[in-house]
Amino acid sequence: MHCAMSQDDKLIDLNTERAKRVHDLNEKRLNEVRQAFEQAMPLGKTRKKPKNKPKKR
8 A cells, every 4th residue: 555645544534434334324224124024024044944834826
């Protein structure tokens, strides 16, 4: 990495802070969506009996 000025440091710091904030927001939204999905259809990791409701065709 080249010799950075203080303004470069501020720029990089702002970018990393924004990236962290965006990541936290995405994580929060993901968790909310995941919780909603688990309430609507409880499957995925909580699946203990695979044949709780067989599909009729």
